[in-house]
Amino acid sequence: MRQKPEEDYEKNVLDKICRPENCAGLSKITVNQVIWDRISAEARTTDVKMQRVQNALVKGTTSVALIANNILEILAHKEASEEQKLEQVLNNIWKTTEDALVCLGGANWELAQRRRELLKSQISKDYGHLCAQKVPFTDMLFGENVTKQIKDITDDNKVTHKILDHKWRRGSRGSSRAAYRGRGRGYGRGRFTPYQKPFLGNSNNSRQSYSKGKSSTSTDTTAKK
Numbered sequence: 001m002r003q004k005p006e007e008d009y010e011k012n013v014l015d016k017i018c019r020p021e022n023c024a025g026l027s028k029i030t031v032n033q034v035i036w037d038r039i040s041a042e043a044r045t046t047d048v049k050m051q052r053v054q055n056a057l058v059k060g061t062t063s064v065a066l067i068a069n070n071i072l073e074i075l076a077h078k079e080a081s082e083e084q085k086l087e088q089v090l091n092n093i094w095k096t097t098e099d100a101l102v103c104l105g106g107a108n109w110e111l112a113q114r115r116r117e118l119l120k121s122q123i124s125k126d127y128g129h130l131c132a133q134k135v136p137f138t139d140m141l142f143g144e145n146v147t148k149q150i151k152d153i154t155d156d157n158k159v160t161h162k163i164l165d166h167k168w169r170r171g172s173r174g175s176s177r178a179a180y181r182g183r184g185r186g187y188g189r190g191r192f193t194p195y196q197k198p199f200l201g202n203s204n205n206s207r208q209s210y211s212k213g214k215s216s217t218s219t220d221t222t223a224k225k
Contacts (some may be wrong), residue, residue: 054112072094129149
């Protein structure tokens with residue numbers, strides 16, 4: 001466990017371990033092509049290294065699964081005359097193997113998530129959902145139908161942007177109107193005049209403030225005409 005096996009020996013061992021047909025979860029996990037084509041060379045190199053680790057993990061898990069299958073076959077075809085002790089030993093081995101599969105499966109899942117996290121910086125923030133833990137992976141790191149996922153996320157983002165943009169525009173117009181209502185008033189003239197039309201009143205106030213200096217009473221009278 002603390003030393004790396006010789007490269008040729010390790011390769012031969014990995015090559016001879018074949019996945020059972022009914023164990024799709026023991027497949028090698030590769031990055032979806034549509035994403036692989038768009039990430040940097042550095043990100044590809046990093047992921048290839050992670051793939052090597054995960055491939056060894058998957059092959060080891062496959063071996064344990066094959067052992068478990070052999071034990072189950074022995075238990076299923078056990079002759080009644082065989083010693084009961086053998087059955088107990090096989091049951092213990094089965095339980096140990098089952099625990100190992102759980103641990104190895106959890107490690108494989110964690111490794112897949114870490115690979116996603118390393119590639120997340122290469123993906124647009126709008127599509128960060130592809131790296132979410134709730135998105136299941138298959139033999140493809142980002143799951144099946146990644147093109148459809150991208151389209152769905154794009155559609156959702158468009159709707160969200162429209163809603164947020166509409167709210168922003170409404171708030172912006174309200175702020176602009178408030179600012180406009182405050183223009184054209186003389187310094188220190190904040191008295192509210194309920195019968196004065198906003199546009200006409202502001203125009204008269206501006207002229208009178210810088211010309212004849214008429215009182216606010218005169219301004220109100222002029223505005224009413």
